[in-house]
Amino acid sequence: MRKLSRRQQENRKRTENIIYSNSEEAIKILRETATAKFIESVELHANLNIDPKYADQQLRTTVTLPNGIGKSIRIAVLTNASNFTEATQNGADIVGSDDLIDEISQGNINFDLLIATPDMMPRLAKLGRVLGPKGLMPSPKSGTVSTTLSATLSEFKKGKFEYKADKTGIVHVSFGKSNFTDNQLVENLIALYKSIEQNRPPGVKGKYFKSLFICTSMGPSIQLDLNTFD
Missing domain, CATH: 3.30.190.20 (Ribosomal protein L1/L10, rRNA-binding domain)
Structure with a gap:
């Protein structure tokens, strides 16, 4: 012992x-x-x-x-190009669309939290096996599927x-x-x-x-x- x-x-x-x-x-x-x-x-x-x-x-x-x-996190946002500026201005560390999906599919996960807009979820479905085990798959229940990126990013940056x-x-x-x-x-x-x-x-x-x-x-x-x- x-x-x-x-x-x-x-x-x-x-x-x-x-x-x-x-x-x-x-x-x-x-x-x-x-x-x-x-x-x-x-x-x-x-x-x-x-x-x-x-x-x-x-x-x-x-x-x-x-x-x-007491922990800062890197947040990635998966959305369409029209929302890139809003996401970046409100603290997103990584912003992307199909390019971000390709990065994730190759195993390049350089973030602690992934937020997605609803229109991107069908394209993200194929990555469930990659993101699911890591607890990174966006979901409405966890608040990581959002149409209000400014408010959502603010909440998570504050420690949500x-x-x-x-x-x-x-x-x-x-x-x-x-x-x-x-x-x-x-x-x-x-x-x-x-x-x-x-x-x-x-x-x-x-x-x-x-x-x-x-x-x-x-x-x-x-x-x-x-x-x-x-």
């Missing part, structure tokens, strides 16, 4: 078998245990009472956190992102960086929790949340009382 470092042992003592009922206190401990030599991501892991194999128990939605997640529950019903999502202030992380955590709560799938019966943990990339898990946000 791998031996824990002194740093890991000390962090574990501060969090093991403790359930925090105060989000401010939990975030304070989280930042104090973020002792890696780089800026760590801050993550939420929510175990939900859902079975995603059923259509009415799936969770997939978008959220814009008040303080962003998509998240979903995995096949076991757990949501794993980053909500900031360890160099954020306590207040910024608390605000983001509350906003993310409310987003999950408000997008409760219609097929859920009874209790929705099973457990809720936060952590940094290299830090220990910190469990939150499910009544923390009531």
Whole structure:
């Protein structure tokens, strides 16, 4: 069995078998245990009472956190030539039409998010096998199929992102960086929790949340009382 470092042992003592009922206190401990030599991501892991194999128990939605997640993304826009100027002026890093489709088909994916206008979707269908596994296929549900490019680009540049529950019903999502202030992380955590709560799938019966943990990339898990946000 791998031996824990002194740093890991000390962090574990501060969090093991403790359930925090105060989000401010939990975030304070989280930042104090973020002792890696780089800026760590801050993550939420929510175990939900859902079975995603059923259509009415799936969770997939978008959220814009008040303080962003501390990550800039490259956005590509697939549209017709008449929209190129609008997309470029509103922050798109890559803009194209059939030429962009050809680039993607050759495996040249130099972006983190792809936004498309509805008229381009039929041409993009053949690339489902390329974009789908990477989570880059535009869809109306994720807000990445849009006729209002200016507004859509503005939202995603401000930090809007998509998240979903995995096949076991757990949501794993980053909500900031360890160099954020306590207040910024608390605000983001509350906003993310409310987003999950408000997008409760219609097929859920009874209790929705099973457990809720936060952590940094290299830090220990910190469990939150499910009544923390009531």
